[in-house]
Amino acid sequence: MNAPAMAQAKAATSHVKPTALISGTFVTRDLKRTRRMCEGLLGLECVEPEKGVMLIRERGHRPGEKLAGEPYWVLEACEVAEIAVPQEMLNHWGVFVSSQAAVDAAFDRVNAAQKEFGLGRVQKPRFRHGSYAFYFVDGDSNWWEIEYRTPELVYTSLRQKGDQVDPNAP
Amino acid sequence: MTSLVTPDLLSHGTLECNDTPATRRFLTEFLGIDVIRPLPEAQYLSKGGPWTVVCVRVEGEQKEQGPQNRFKLAVASAAEVDAAHAAAVKHKDAYGIRRVEGVEERGGVRSFRLQDMNKVWWEIANLTQKHYDDAFARGDYKQ
Numbered sequence: 682m683n684a685p686a687m688a689q690a691k692a693a694t695s696h697v698k699p700t701a702l703i704s705g706t707f708v709t710r711d712l713k714r715t716r717r718m719c720e721g722l723l724g725l726e727c728v729e730p731e732k733g734v735m736l737i738r739e740r741g742h743r744p745g746e747k748l749a750g751e752p753y754w755v756l757e758a759c760e761v762a763e764i765a766v767p768q769e770m771l772n773h774w775g776v777f778v779s780s781q782a783a784v785d786a787a788f789d790r791v792n793a794a795q796k797e798f799g800l801g802r803v804q805k806p807r808f809r810h811g812s813y814a815f816y817f818v819d820g821d822s823n824w825w826e827i828e829y830r831t832p833e834l835v836y837t838s839l840r841q842k843g844d845q846v847d848p849n850a851p
Numbered sequence: 852m853t854s855l856v857t858p859d860l861l862s863h864g865t866l867e868c869n870d871t872p873a874t875r876r877f878l879t880e881f882l883g884i885d886v887i888r889p890l891p892e893a894q895y896l897s898k899g900g901p902w903t904v905v906c907v908r909v910e911g912e913q914k915e916q917g918p919q920n921r922f923k924l925a926v927a928s929a930a931e932v933d934a935a936h937a938a939a940v941k942h943k944d945a946y947g948i949r950r951v952e953g954v955e956e957r958g959g960v961r962s963f964r965l966q967d968m969n970k971v972w973w974e975i976a977n978l979t980q981k982h983y984d985d986a987f988a989r990g991d992y993k994q
Contacts, residue, residue, distance in 0.1 A: 694880075695879065695880055695881060695882065695883030696880070696881045696882075696883070696935065696938035696939075696942060697881060697882050697883045697924060697926065697931075697935040697938065697975055698883055698926055698927070698931055698935075699882065699883045699884065699898050699924040699925060699926055699975075700898075700899070700925045700926060700927055700979075701898050701899050701900065701924070701925045701980070702884060702896065702897060702898040702899070702900075702902060702904065702922065702923075702924055702925075703923050703924065703925040703978055703980070703983075704922075704923040704978075704983075705864045705904075705921070705922050705923065706919060706920060706921050706922075706923070706974075707919070707920055708919045708920070720854065721854055721855065722854060722855045722856060723854065723855075723856055723858065724854030724855070724856050724857045724858055725854075725858070725861065726987070728986060728987050728989075728990060728991055729991045729992055730986045730989065730991075730992055731992050732992065732994075736983060736986055736987065737861070738861060738983070738987070739858060739859075739860055739861040742987065749859055749860040749901055750860070750900050750901035750902075751900055751980070752899050752900040752902075752980050753861075753900060753902070753980070753983075754861050754900065754902035755983050756861070757923075759919065761919065765917050765919065766915065766916055766917035766919070766920060768920065769914060771865055771867055771907055771909065771914070772865055772866070772867070772914065772916070772920065773864070773865050774861070774863070774864050775861075775862045775863040775864070775865075776856065776858035776859075776860065776861055776862055777858055777859050777860040777862040778856065778857070778858050778859065779859055783857075787855065787856045790855040790856070791855060791856070794855060810890060810893075826863075827856055827858070828862065835901075836862070836863065836895055836897065836901065836903040837901050839887060839889050839895060840885070840887055840895070840897060842887075842889070843887055844887055844888045844889070845887075845888065845889045845890070846888045846889065846890060846891050847888075848871075848872065848875055848886075848888050848894075849872050850871070850872070850891070851870070851871060851872065
């Protein structure tokens, strides 16, 4: 099946002509708390370009650091008084770590720091569809996944394989 | 700063759908996103770079999202934002688009938001990576 070529051919004639899927957004009631979690727990780089707004990206952008790839993804967090639409586990943001052992180590550390970072549930790691991962929810109902995938199952490798299931199947 | 976790990559986000073929048609034909289906219950969305959005099939109704939780697509120019907006209005029914908001301009970025058949919000904007590069380079705003 050569579905990636098919999907990209459709994209070339699509109504919108995107250059990149460039960012995602979420909300928090406490930007300082979210920054502390993103930097101190998740190891991400944050900047606040204006009051009430924070941009988040993976590390690797400074001289000498290894960048995972480009274009890179950005999360935009906005501070709000109330969370109008609480999020659920199926609406989460994910990070990759380098090994199964790194997932286990992360779980131990995150679980131990649950109160320090104002987290809700921290679920135990488990295997699912070839990935090994755990989820936790932050103080604003945003869910986060810490995940390891073997090289053949990382998203860029899967793209090379194309559809494994009939795209027209329900 | 030493963090509890040292990730290699901010890797993915997720959204829900309950009609996989119709969702794929919207994503590829309308939004121009590349899509593969590695699993019966999931499609993976991408447009360059290692980042992916995992579209998970759910039974029954998808969760209603608010515009504060959305994905942003970059297009090359303000004119392309306007063209995308006109296309969204014109093809709203054909692709099951629930809502199309008006075009706005803020700080030189022109954009609009739409809510798709899965109750997921998308923003189309004439953003570039440089927009974010510059923001990180400038650092935190001065209080």
